[in-house]
Amino acid sequence: MVEELPVASVRLVGVLPHLDRPFEYAVTPETAAAEAGMRVRVRFSGKDTEGIVLGRHAEPTTDRALAPLHRLVSEDVVVPPAMMRVCEEVAARSAGTVGDVLRLALPPRHARAEKADRAAVEKAAQEAEEQSVSPEEKGEGSEDQTVEQPSEEHAAVEETSDSDLPDAAPAPRPGDRYPGLAALLSRAGSAEGPVPRASLTLDAADTWTDVAADAIADLDPARGALVIAPDQRDVARLSRVLDERGIEHEIFAGTEGPEKRYRTFRRILRGATRVVLGNRSAAFAPVQDLALVICWDEADDLLEEPRAPYPHTRTVLQCRSAEERCALLFLSASDSVTLRALADRGYLARLEPVPAPVTAVRPRIVAMDEYLREREGPSGRSRLPQEAMRVIRRGLERGPVLVQVPRSGYVPAIACTFCRTRALCPHCSAPLSLSGRHGPLRCRVCGRREDGYRCPECDRTEVRAMVVGSARTAEELHRAFPDAPLKVAGGAHGPLEDDAVPETAIIVATPGAEPAPRERYAACLLLDADALLGRAAFDADVEAVRRWRGAISLVRSAQDGGEVLVVGTSTLPAIRDLVAHRSSFFLDRVLDDRHELDLPPFSRVAEIVGDREACRAFLDAVELPDGTDVFGPVDLEGPDSAGRARAVVRLEPARSRQLADALRAGIAARSARKAKGSLRVRLDPPDVF
Missing domain, CATH: 3.40.50.300 (P-loop containing nucleotide triphosphate hydrolases)
Incomplete structure (x- = not known):
């Protein structure tokens, strides 16, 4: 062990839920450079496991002998303290583990990309040093230098002052039609006062790429900006607009290969660019001096994370806004139920445009x-x-x-002409469809061709299109x-x-x-x-x-x-x-109906899906807050759902953290008991009703 701060607190990535806590390891001379936020490899439960250093301490909190840090993966601080706190908050809100959130936030390390990026940094530093050398140090004599005198025609052009030219009125920008946007940008990144957060529903004539580009252009050049869009095509569209305006930026997307993705991650990490664009995977991008976060079309289902603990991109950006005090702006072409509810609660301001002819x-x-x-x-x-x-x-x-x-x-859904019963495959119960004008009925799931279809209700053979x-x-x-x-x-x-x-x-x-x-x-x-x-x-x-x-x-x-x-x-x-x-x-009207029926966003909902016995045992063991409504469990239907059940729990939003904590504790207890059967718990699933 080293003499100075010999104990390292490490958060492990991807461990079981009941082991989701910091562990202490001894710092060896080979890993003496380990600092908070760096990647390390440790031995845990007989396996080589990845971890993130939380900090160094002088004394351990236990009297047991500490296992040594196995290896320091890199001296890059890949998870700064602020980002670690964001990951912890996202895990708490999603009833998940910090290790799973870290797995979402960190791209896999790529050694070749890291080496190439370090070489590029060293080369840039060397070129900058050479350019800073004075002419005398380079041995250049002033006697050999000739200064080209401007011609009379060129001099006459230079004598023309800009003040002699007529003032050209600046072209109107789409972002200028929303006065509240300028107020939000004026407070972006401010360390004092409330954090500015707003939603903006655009008029059809204003493209979101132009409004986002206007906001980025008006931001302090020394501050960072992050723009999240659901689809990679949306990211490419904004990238083209920024290129036309000469605004340097970086695209950090999940569609890139591992090497390019990690090299982009390191460029963002060391502050080589201040503007980052991306889709769902870029929500954790470590932008330096982040002052503004823009999210386009947050209601798109592509922004819903399909991996545990299933946090919505909106939740990640809210946590970053609170922790890093960066302005948060939601852009959309249509009002969102969730954003409208947040605005009614005072969390978001609604930015309205200047009145104009329809x-x-x-x-x-x-x-x-x-x-x-x-x-x-x-x-x-x-x-x-x-x-x-x-x-x-x-x-x-x-x-x-x-x-x-x-x-x-072609015709994805058909039904009986007489009784309107939907035509289903007799083998797997999936909808039958037509693939051509005179084509046969086919199942889109199992591929079965149904030439002699008869309606199970009226025994007729004629069918009609339900959807074209x-x-x-x-x-x-x-x-x-x-x-x-x-x-x-x-x-x-x-x-x-x-x-x-x-x-x-x-x-x-x-x-x-x-x-x-x-x-x-x-x-x-x-x-x-x-x-x-x-x-x-x-x-x-x-x-x-x-x-x-x-x-x-x-x-x-x-x-x-x-x-x-x-x-x-x-x-x-x-x-x-x-x-x-x-x-x-x-x-x-939609909000009134949902409020009367206790549907989201006027309730916090969780879904428990898994094996029938595992689902029932979990509901019996977990200590849900008082007043929680439990629906189910109900057996799932379908050829792949045999023996599986689903339950839904609901609680008022003001006590949503209590529900998340209870579910999180129940998952950890189930993991510690090594309970049998598969189980998945999701908070605020999009398809719960």
């Missing part, structure tokens, strides 16, 4: 109401009425047209507009790049797969609106509005000729909300 900030939006349907006669009741064809025809005269459909494929997919829609539009280029995005067709959209073309896309051309779409058609609203989820209406507004944000404003047609039941509140401009009626 035609200047959004396209003309029309829903197929009864008047339009009756005017068209029988065509008005069809899936593609004549009004939709007219919108597409007018749009093609000015630019590309977007057609959004809820599902990919993007491929069938593209086929119908191609027959109607044979001369127009047609592209399909999403599903089996894959993504379509933004710059691959022809000037006058029809783009058929599923929600979330819409490409974003630079000049925007001239028109947009939202088909099968009722089908998107009919999903079997308690938040189907809110999610449908979010997806629709995402498509509307890609359309030109009304004064530039942009128009949107919604084909669905126009009297539904969700569709009426699209037509109204900045109305809060729909979201107010």
Whole structure:
């Protein structure tokens, strides 16, 4: 052991829940350089385990002999103390272990990337030192130097003062339309006063990339910024905007290879760049002097972590904002239920735009109401009425047209023509579908071909389409507009790049797969609106509005000729909300309904899923807070759910930490007992109801 601070407190990564606490190890002369935040390898339970040093101490807290630190992996401080506190808070909120959160926060070490980055740093330092050497030290004589005199013409140009030129008014920026944004940025990174946090719902005419770029450009150049977007395409779009403005930045994404990802991580760690972009995995990026965090479209399910302890990206950013006192800004094209609830509680401020004519900030939006349907006669009741064809025809005269459909494929869902019973596979009970105009019925799960289908309810053989997919829609539009280029995005067709959209073309896309051309779409058609609203989820209406507004944000404003047609039941509140401009009626109604039913965000919900006996034993053993509602356990249905059950517990939000602590203690006790059976506990799961 070394003489100075010979005891190291280490937090192990990925250990069992009941072992999620610091352990003490002896510092050897070989590991004497170990400091708080560095990676080490230790022997634990007979295995070589990774750990993070929490600190060094002079005396141990136990009288037992300490095992030595096995190896110092790197002298990089990969988890600063502030980031360690963030990980601990995320684990506490998610009823998980700090070791699991550290596994999410730290990319795997790559020795070659680390060596290459160190060499790059040394080379840059050497070049900087050489440039700082004076000419006399280099042996350069002043007698050989000649100074080129400017010509008379060049001198005349230099004599022209900038004051003689007319003042050019600066071009208006999208970010300037939101006065509260400037107030938030003025307090970003301030050590005094409350931490600024806000949500901003953009008008359709303002792109989120421009608003985010404006905020980054107005930030103090010495401070750091972190931008999180759900999809890698969103990250690439913002990166292009920052490149055009000359703002240096780094992309830290999970899609990169291990070597590039770790090299980017080290560049961020040593402060080589102050602006970092990324998706869910970048929420823990160790940005130096972090002053501003921006999250785009936090309601997107891509921001939900699928690995234990399943923290939402929003939770991680909230913890970072509280610990590092950085400003937190949520950008979205549609109001979010969660953000609205946080604003009503006073946690977030709602930033409103400067009033402007409706035609200047959004396209003309029309829903197929009864008047339009009756005017068209029988065509008005069809899936593609004549009004939709007219919108597409007018749009093609000015630019590309977007057609959004809820599902990919040809006919992904069919039902009996007589009794409307959904056609299911007799082997695995998955939905049967059509893959072509004259193709047979096939199961999308087991691949079974069903040639002799008969309805189990009425014994009839005729079937009809319940939902029409993007491929069938593209086929119908191609027959109607044979001369127009047609592209399909999403599903089996894959993504379509933004710059691959022809000037006058029809783009058929599923929600979330819409490409974003630079000049925007001239028109947009939202088909099968009722089908998107009919999903079997308690938040189907809110999610449908979010997806629709995402498509509307890609359309030109009304004064530039942009128009949107919604084909669905126009009297539904969700569709009426699209037509109204900045109305809060729909979201107010949603919040009132959820409050009356004790649904999130007016309750904290946890889901326990696992083997039937394990689920029941866990609920019997865990000490839940008083007043906790327990639903279940209920046996799960399906071919892969035999012997599995699911339970839901619910408690008021004010006592959510008590619920998290109780579940965390129950998981640790179960781990210590080595209880049999698999079990998963998730707080605030998105699909709980």
